[in-house]
Amino acid sequence: MTQMTALICAEPGALRLESRPRPEPRLGHVRVRIGHVGICGTDYHIFGGQQPFLAYPRVMGHELSGRALDASSDGTIAPGDLVVVNPYLTCGTCRACRNDAPNCCEAIAVLGVHVDGGMCEEIVVPEANLYPAHGLSETAAAMVEFLAIGAHGVARARLRPGAAALIVGAGPIGLAAAIFAGIAGAQVTLRDASPERLALAAGVLPQARTEQVGQEAQATYDAVFDATGSIAAMNRGLDWLGHGGTYVLLSVVKGDLTFPDPEFHKRETTLLASRNALKSDFDHVMACIRDGRVPVDRLATHSTTLDQAATMLPQWAADRGALIKAIIHV
Incomplete structure (x- = not known):
């Protein structure tokens, strides 16, 4: 089993790079090589210790884009396709899920919050949580979730x-x-x-x-x-x-x-x-980006690499008023 690099928030205020096994393929899931990660207010709260109901250590990151390493079973995603990750993992059986409101699933788990997220080289997610991002840049695709x-x-x-x-x-x-x-x-x-x-x-x-x-x-x-x-x-x-x-x-x-x-x-x-978002919202955002109606270049104000994120993220957390969206290039 080969290794990959992940950025770990070991405890509030403590970030470190760590070598971890690459995820194994799973039935009904697709492996994704992470390309870009948007840093969210939630990530700053996790780093600062203000996020309730979170167990450390945690791999943060839920604003994700990357390249599929596997094909989806329905043929909509092929290896190498740019994808946006919907980070909300839902049960599919609760009242909200049955009523087409999985964004407020009773047992929701969010990548990077309740389970490890995407500040790493690869993840495995349910194929239904991946949306093809044809016509978007990798940076723009990482901003679709927020x-x-x-x-x-x-x-x-x-x-x-x-x-x-x-x-x-x-x-x-x-x-x-x-x-x-x-x-x-x-x-x-x-x-x-x-x-x-x-x-x-x-x-x-x-x-x-x-x-x-x-x-x-x-x-x-x-x-x-x-x-x-x-x-x-x-x-x-x-x-x-x-x-x-x-x-x-x-x-x-x-x-x-x-x-x-x-x-x-x-x-x-x-x-x-208003909680989280639905697939229809992701689709609407991507359509508006393709049409040039979203000023994505003005939103992405700061960037860093995964290797430097442990240094840069604390600096940005201390002065969030000076940035809009920081992006990690993995």
Whole structure:
């Protein structure tokens, strides 16, 4: 059995390269030679020790693209094909899975979080979790998963063309939601506490309006999307929502949501949680990238190699406001 290199988070704050056996072929699975890995906020949280329900050591990485080493049984994937990895491993039998909502499977396991992920040279995943990425660059393919999370939240909101949409939190997920709200025909405003993040966002979406937290909001909106990771901000989002509006929570944090019921009711607010993404969201993202509607080159702001990631990832974790998406080239 040959060996491969993997980047291990041994414990909070400790990264090391390690030699591990290459994965063996498995029935119904496909081996993938990992090419590119996007670094997610979840990875920074794992490194920092803020990710609950995680057992160390862990191979992080769930924003993945690579080349198939095996053919799929249905013939849609051939060896050498560029693929995007859907990192959500589902049971297929729970109520959510039976109702075509595997993104919120009762027994979901996410690569790089609940099980070892893709910051390594090869992985083996169920063939249903691989999507051909014809027409995409390998770097763009590694960004499909985080973009799909934003696209899923926008799909949940069912935006009408011309709707006014506010995205609170201009990090990668907020930017993903802003991009796909714009593609849906909405007029987009981005709101964040960081002038640095708003400047980066303006470079990605020059057509969007930006507002800094601390300034009075300029309007109420048909839809508000929270991507802050802050329970305080999530509790304030209703303030900016117009009557008959939809509030979509992309953030998942510990804490209690508290809204004044009279305000919530008089606006007949629709409150939606948005979790992970569906295959249809991945397909939508890839189609929009192929059509040139997603500024992927502006999103990939930093890069490194697997050998250097143990050095670079802690530096980026300490100053995440200066980057949008960092990519590891394996």
